[in-house]
Amino acid sequence: MIDTDLAIIGAGAAGLAAATEAVEHGLTVTIADDNPRAGGQYFRQPPLPFRRNGQSWFDKEATRANALFDVLGHPKVTHIPDAVVWNLPEPNVLAVAAGDRSTRVRAGAIVVATGAHDRPVPFPGWTLPGVITAGGAQNLLKGNRMVPGRRIVVAGNGPLLFVVGASLVRAGVDVAAIVEAAPVNARLTAALPGLLAAPKLLRQAIDYRWTLLRAGVPVRTGMTAVAAHGEENVNAVSIAPIDGEGRIDRNRIERVDCDALVVGFGLTPSVELMRLIGCDLDFHPARGGWLPRRSTGFETSVPGVFAAGDGAAIGGVEIALLEGRLAALEAAVRLGRARDASVRRAALTHKLARIDRFRRAIERLFAAPCHYLDLLADDTVVCRCEEVTAGELKMRGREAWTSMVQLKSTTRLAMGRCQGRNCMATLASLVAQSMGEPIAKLAYPRTRPPARPIALGDLLHEPIAPPELPADPHLPRGQKVT
Amino acid sequence: MADLPKDTDILVIGAGIAGLCSALYLARAGRTVAVVERGEPWGDASGANAGTLSLQVKRPEVLHITRRAIELWQDFKADFGIDVGFGRPGGLRVATNAREVDMLRHSQAEQRTLGIEVEWLDGNRLRDTAPWLGPTVLAATWCDWDSYSSPLQAGRALIDGARRDGVAVIGGAAVTAIAKETKGYRVTTALGVIACNTLVIAAGAWSGEVAAILGVTLPVSADVNMLSVTEPAPHLIDKVVTHIGGILSLKQYPNGTCLIGGGWQGQGGLASGRKEIDHEQLMHNFRVAIGVVPALANLRLVRSWSGFEGVAADALPLFGPLPGRPAAYVNACARGGYSQGPALGLLMAELISAGRTSLPMERFYPARFAS
Ligand SMILES: Cc1cc2nc3c(=O)[nH]c(=O)nc-3n(C[C@H](O)[C@H](O)[C@H](O)COP(=O)(O)OP(=O)(O)OC[C@H]3O[C@@H](n4cnc5c(N)ncnc54)[C@H](O)[C@@H]3O)c2cc1C
Ligand SMILES: Cc1cc2nc3c(=O)[nH]c(=O)nc-3n(C[C@H](O)[C@H](O)[C@H](O)COP(=O)(O)OP(=O)(O)OC[C@H]3O[C@@H](n4cnc5c(N)ncnc54)[C@H](O)[C@@H]3O)c2cc1C
Numbered sequence: 093m094i095d096t097d098l099a100i101i102g103a104g105a106a107g108l109a110a111a112t113e114a115v116e117h118g119l120t121v122t123i124a125d126d127n128p129r130a131g132g133q134y135f136r137q138p139p140l141p142f143r144r145n146g147q148s149w150f151d152k153e154a155t156r157a158n159a160l161f162d163v164l165g166h167p168k169v170t171h172i173p174d175a176v177v178w179n180l181p182e183p184n185v186l187a188v189a190a191g192d193r194s195t196r197v198r199a200g201a202i203v204v205a206t207g208a209h210d211r212p213v214p215f216p217g218w219t220l221p222g223v224i225t226a227g228g229a230q231n232l233l234k235g236n237r238m239v240p241g242r243r244i245v246v247a248g249n250g251p252l253l254f255v256v257g258a259s260l261v262r263a264g265v266d267v268a269a270i271v272e273a274a275p276v277n278a279r280l281t282a283a284l285p286g287l288l289a290a291p292k293l294l295r296q297a298i299d300y301r302w303t304l305l306r307a308g309v310p311v312r313t314g315m316t317a318v319a320a321h322g323e324e325n326v327n328a329v330s331i332a333p334i335d336g337e338g339r340i341d342r343n344r345i346e347r348v349d350c351d352a353l354v355v356g357f358g359l360t361p362s363v364e365l366m367r368l369i370g371c372d373l374d375f376h377p378a379r380g381g382w383l384p385r386r387s388t389g390f391e392t393s394v395p396g397v398f399a400a401g402d403g404a405a406i407g408g409v410e411i412a413l414l415e416g417r418l419a420a421l422e423a424a425v426r427l428g429r430a431r432d433a434s435v436r437r438a439a440l441t442h443k444l445a446r447i448d449r450f451r452r453a454i455e456r457l458f459a460a461p462c463h464y465l466d467l468l469a470d471d472t473v474v475c476r477c478e479e480v481t482a483g484e485l486k487m488r489g490r491e492a493w494t495s496m497v498q499l500k501s502t503t504r505l506a507m508g509r510c511q512g513r514n515c516m517a518t519l520a521s522l523v524a525q526s527m528g529e530p531i532a533k534l535a536y537p538r539t540r541p542p543a544r545p546i547a548l549g550d551l552l553h554e555p556i557a558p559p560e561l562p563a564d565p566h567l568p569r570g571q572k573v574t
Numbered sequence: 575m576a577d578l579p580k581d582t583d584i585l586v587i588g589a590g591i592a593g594l595c596s597a598l599y600l601a602r603a604g605r606t607v608a609v610v611e612r613g614e615p616w617g618d619a620s621g622a623n624a625g626t627l628s629l630q631v632k633r634p635e636v637l638h639i640t641r642r643a644i645e646l647w648q649d650f651k652a653d654f655g656i657d658v659g660f661g662r663p664g665g666l667r668v669a670t671n672a673r674e675v676d677m678l679r680h681s682q683a684e685q686r687t688l689g690i691e692v693e694w695l696d697g698n699r700l701r702d703t704a705p706w707l708g709p710t711v712l713a714a715t716w717c718d719w720d721s722y723s724s725p726l727q728a729g730r731a732l733i734d735g736a737r738r739d740g741v742a743v744i745g746g747a748a749v750t751a752i753a754k755e756t757k758g759y760r761v762t763t764a765l766g767v768i769a770c771n772t773l774v775i776a777a778g779a780w781s782g783e784v785a786a787i788l789g790v791t792l793p794v795s796a797d798v799n800m801l802s803v804t805e806p807a808p809h810l811i812d813k814v815v816t817h818i819g820g821i822l823s824l825k826q827y828p829n830g831t832c833l834i835g836g837g838w839q840g841q842g843g844l845a846s847g848r849k850e851i852d853h854e855q856l857m858h859n860f861r862v863a864i865g866v867v868p869a870l871a872n873l874r875l876v877r878s879w880s881g882f883e884g885v886a887a888d889a890l891p892l893f894g895p896l897p898g899r900p901a902a903y904v905n906a907c908a909r910g911g912y913s914q915g916p917a918l919g920l921l922m923a924e925l926i927s928a929g930r931t932s933l934p935m936e937r938f939y940p941a942r943f944a945s
Binding site for chain 1: 614616617621633726729730745795797804805806819820821837839851852853854855857858860861863864870871872873874875876877878879885887889909
């Protein structure tokens with residue numbers, strides 16, 4: 093068991109910023125992340141022994157990144173890489189699976205900074221080889237300097253599409269089209285004042301857009317991918333316009349040839365650990381779905397557990413950096429160790445408010461224009477692990493469509509190795525739609541550990557006292573605490 | 575969702591294995607049956623359980639019930655057209671130290687006197703039978719009755735099957751009050767009132783609570799059993815594995831996932847309704863499992879959960895008429911009650927419709943606790 097003042101889950105922008113703030117208040121920090129190297133998504137590093145040379149376009153953030161990584165060398169910081177925090181067996185204890193370094197961490201306070209994952213949206217052909225997610229494509233580029241194809245369509249909804257598109261262009265790929273569902277051009281004027289709140293971010297966005305323009309990439313807004321085609325690999329994608337009422341016009345389908353399709357329908361916060369310990373969650377589609385309810389001090393409903401960054405609400409890297417700092421500051425206050433708390437809080441909050449205006453403008457710009465369930469065909473696989481189709485779900489649904497819990501147990505949906513990450517959101521939408529209830533009202537099946545799959549063998553290493561064995565296994569085993 | 579009927583001949587409280595099997599066989603005997611369930615049908619112990627149908631792990635008192643039950647499990651498809659994901663690969667009950675080897679010998683001898691033969695395996699014969707067992711396993715007994723069924727498939731199939739046979743299975747209908755009428759009972763549920771001639775309490779770990787509504791005290795407590803499942807893996811463990819110390823149950827399903835249990839206790843209890851994972855108990859469970867089958871160390875854990883298993887004070891089934899309450903019965907708290915469920919359901923149907931059972935059951939009557 094490691095004892096620490098502050099435990100941080102996730103060494104991305106938010107987690108690293110939290111660690112930096114925490115050591116400034118003299119806290120001991122243990123930061124665990126499931127990647128071999130720190131950085132999370134935005135500041136993802138290539139695997140060792142590769143190093144950034146600071147030269148390429150992809151390294152434009154190298155200075156900022158290296159400054160963040162510095163904190164890992166601080167004497168008060170313990171970084172556990174390749175480490176999955178798989179459970180919070182008590183609200184102040186982390187269970188960490190990390191091969192022979194597996195352990196538990198007992199903390200005075202916890203900052204959950206687990207980031208996000210791509211929101212899965214099933215449509216015909218989404219499981220074909222050659223179809224990958226926007227986040228996955230960015231990882232491939234940043235982590236491995238690899239591209240998923242030679243002629244690529246990037247489709248879906250959200251600002252990440254433009255980031256991915258520009259990155260692919262920079263990597264020398266022929267981007268056949270960007271297909272953005274939201275009518276962003278029509279919404280631009282209204283969004284402009286908000287966008288101007290953060291000129292640096294706006295300039296960055298313009299840079300992405302300019303990169304695409306210069307490369308002559310067609311940007312098709314107000315359209316969505318409706319199907320990916322191909323046998324062994326995707327070789328074309330059908331796209332269709334969305335009208336003002338959010339209807340997909342299937343009479344005006346166009347086909348675009350490609351050898352890879354990158355799809356991104358936005359991100360979803362990774363809230364599994366917070367679900368596990370019973371943090372209250374609220375449903376906010378614009379911020380990615382289910383989010384932990386947080387106080388103004390970034391504390392969840394479980395005392396001592398703070399949440400920051402994309403793992404708490406989708407907001408992008410700049411917000412993650414500020415929230416990470418603020419959450420650690422509030423944790424230091426909670427532990428009675430904060431220095432200059434009110435001055436620092438005021439400065440950080442001021443910056444956050446400005447970037448938040450930018451974020452809200454981006455959100456309005458990219459607000460989803462149609463219902464993604466309209467993309468489903470009966471034979472579309474919704475659950476990839478157990479291969480459950482939309483048609484099968486609807487059939488079970490007609491018999492007894494009363495709850496997610498029930499559908500889960502009658503279809504095995506969400507019980508496979510993805511632990512529901514790929515299918516739960518679709519399941520919720522389907523149940524909500526057929527019951528005429530808002531998603532926010534649905535009872536979710538209980539989340540159970542592990543938060544992510546872990547090797548059983550990892551768990552042999554943690555030292556624990558030998559068990560008491562039952563004298564007669566048939567007799568009641570007797571409960572522990574009630 | 576089905577509506578609550580105004581009346582029924584027989585009302586079963588609880589839609590787990592005990593309630594559904596009682597209902598199924600009663601319907602087959604020509605009776606009109608409704609099952610009222612507090613939550614989702616199959617939503618408690620029966621839905622959470624490991625699906626192991628092991629004969630040789632059972633207490634001597636219930637060996638014959640269990641053997642009958644495994645026959646019924648096997649015949650579900652033929653009898654009812656119900657596919658419960660049954661498999662009968664046989665099972666190994668292992669011993670990993672000298673004391674456990676003695677216990678295993680003793681158990682084998684005891685089972686023999688009851689007419690149930692299990693085969694002793696050690697040394698090369700054991701390794702040939704199960705090359706995937708680890709070196710800590712010194713001996714095992716082999717029982718060709720040991721089987722499994724898929725709780726997920728079984729639940730769906732039993733509910734569908736019961737409905738096909740005319741049983742009303744109604745979820746969201748927690749029983750809150752029961753009044754004695756001149757003939758039968760008036761039962762108040764969350765969905766309204768239903769009258770019946772005969773009542774069967776099959777409310778698992780909550781059977782004590784329900785019996786208390788009728789003023790009958792049943793000494794019931796609940797274990798909080800934990801269970802874990804791995805990602806699918808290539809087929810390796812081709813038998814049901816159990817442990818003489820009662821600390822492991824392990825098998826690999828046809829879809830490749832491995833289920834690891836063994837009665838290790840989670841945290842919580844009936845009073846709070848909490849059923850949480852206990853970190854250290856779970857670690858012990860995995861260590862025992864990996865000791866017995868080392869290859870498990872390479873598999874990834876996908877989910878651990880826990881459920882309430884009702885147990886009577888003497889750990890024997892609560893089966894039979896409720897003392898002093900005419901036409902009211904209980905069918906609950908059999909240890910490893912999933913395995914025994916079909917037989918206990920059939921026997922309950924016999925008792926209610928014919929007044930006698932094809933296996934001797936008096937020793938399990940709740941009257942044994944009446945002081
Ligand atoms: C795949 C992907 C790629 C992205 N690429 C870009 C991009 O190129 N440009 C851009 O502007 N934005 C990108 N984003 C958006 C990105 O989420 C934010 O910009 C930024 O990275 C948020 O920082 P964060 O610290 O909140 O989360 P992250 O940077 O995601 O950091 C969270 C870290 O926590 C780790 N973690 C999560 N759960 C656990 C656990 N249980 N145990 C241990 N570790 C855990 C994660 O592996 C990750 O390293 C991407 C998002 C995703 C999902
Ligand atoms: C994790 C775990 C693993 C197990 N593994 C095995 C195994 O491998 N093999 C084996 O043989 N056994 C196993 N068992 C034991 C087995 O699951 C139980 O013995 C069996 O399922 C009990 O069935 P039941 O129908 O009596 O109870 P349950 O399945 O619990 O059903 C009782 C039902 O009654 C309902 N109810 C309660 N109160 C009311 C009320 N007031 N009104 C209406 N309804 C009510 C409940 O909601 C519940 O659905 C395991 C148990 C657990 C928890």
